[in-house]
Amino acid sequence: MLNLISILIGLVSLVMAVFAFIPLLGWANWFILPLALLGAGIGALAIGKTGRNLNLLVIVIGVVRLILGHGIL
Numbered sequence: 001m002l003n004l005i006s007i008l009i010g011l012v013s014l015v016m017a018v019f020a021f022i023p024l025l026g027w028a029n030w031f032i033l034p035l036a037l038l039g040a041g042i043g044a045l046a047i048g049k050t051g052r053n054l055n056l057l058v059i060v061i062g063v064v065r066l067i068l069g070h071g072i073l
Contacts, residue, residue, distance in 0.1 A: 006051025009039030
């Protein structure tokens with residue numbers, strides 16, 4: 001059950017991260033990363049690894065986008 005919740009949080013975060021790749025919307029990653037961290041924490045408590053891994057992927061994507069946009073763009 002926790003893995004399913006983590007996967008849902010990860011999918012929502014991933015969709016939001018895709019929109020944050022639009023120029024001048026990179027600041028949205030500052031709101032996406034805590035959500036993905038929450039999902040990764042819930043996924044760490046679950047038996048399965050899928051939800052945790054999905055959220056870790058979203059975190060990496062968000063951090064790379066923040067680095068490319070210098071934290072603002």
